[in-house]
Amino acid sequence: MRDIDLGWIRVFVEVGRRGSLSEAARALHLTQPAVSYQIKRAEQxxxxxxxxxxxxxxxLTDNGEALFDILSGSVERIDKLASRIRARPGQNLLRLHTDYAFSGLWLIPRIHRFSQANPGIDIQVIASQHSDPGQLQPNDVAVFFGSHDRFGPDATLLMAERVVPVCAPALASDHPAGRPGSFRLIHLDSKDPSPWLDWRRYLAAIGQGDAPLKDSGNLRLNTYSLVIEAAMGGQGLALGWRGLIDGHLERGTLVPLGREVTLPGSGYFLVGNGDSGPATQRLKEWLLRETEGRD
Known part of the structure; x- marks a missing residue:
């Protein structure tokens, strides 16, 4: 769940709890310079x-300890109050947590269909690069990417990880299929090891693990929407996740160029937290219907 924005106060409390600027930055999904800036602001x-x-x-200094004693309990009470307010029964606001790729490429083009069928329910889409099932509150819905063992037995697979190389039609006519090494490759950056198929793992899956990759002039991007924009713009060959890019394939703005690979047990999962109210259940059922047949 998105925390209430408390500015430097939350940053200071997190630094005090963890005794580390870098650990506080990771916990808050901020950069270390951003955390340092907020601490300097508080000191000023x-x-x-x-x-x-x-x-x-x-x-903490002695003054820092005195301030921490006051603020830490206040931040905790504010977070608990926010959770109670957001989880009150009868509220017609649903929170759907997911990542930038799913929200931008799959959800937004079709969420109007849910709204038209459920005019009294408001949807808050919370997109983040980092998924954390532990942050979900009662009645929250999440669509997270990963493997089944990460999300537990109650998670439901919506879309299996099915990947195929894609590029712009004009680029496809100039290069032979099945030879990624002849293309400029578009990479989606990730932590190591990658939670999704990258180019090396894809080549290994199709039996070309020893094939050399183009080692210079490639393009690396940190969000999948940018990867797809670059591929449609003729910037190179990208790995396309079926389900997310199907609309582009149907319209011909992207074309497949190579073998499709499926990873069983990996993909987008529907994740919740405990019992759900009627509105939440409607959203879950809608997500299941919309993705039916894609697993």
Missing amino acids: EFGTPLIRRLHRGVE
Whole structure:
């Protein structure tokens, strides 16, 4: 669930709890410079140092400790109040958590169909690059990418990971299918190991693990929507996730160029948190109907 924006206060409390700027940055999905900036802002407000940098990590100064004692309990109470308010029965607001690729390429082009069938329900789409099932609140719905063992037995597979190389039609006519090494490759950056198929794993899956990849002039992007935009613009060959790019294939703005690979047990899963109310159940059933046959 998205936390209430408390500015430097939440950042300061997280640094105090963890004793590390980098750990606080990871917990808050911020960069370390952003965390440092917020701490400096707080120190300017109070006119005194609040943290002391150590060889490894940081510790609070005496003034920082006094401030932490006041703020930490307040932040916790604010978060609990926000959870209660957001989870009140009878509210007609549904929160759907997912990533940028699913929301931009699959959800937004068709969410109007759910709204037309359920005019009294408001949808809040919360897109993030990082999925955390542990942050879901009662009645929240999530569509997360990963493997079944990560989400548990109650998760339902909506779309299996099915991948095929794709490019713009004009580019396809100039290159032979099945030889990615002759293309400029478009990579989707990720943490190592990648939670999704990357080019090396794709080639290994089709029996071309020893095939050399183009080692220079490639394009690396950090969001999948940009990968698809680049592919449609003729910038190179990308890995296309079926379900997300089917509309582009049907319209001919992208064409497949190579073998399709399916990874059983991996893909987009419908994830929830405990019992759900009637409105939440309608959204889950709609997602299942819309993705029927894609697993």
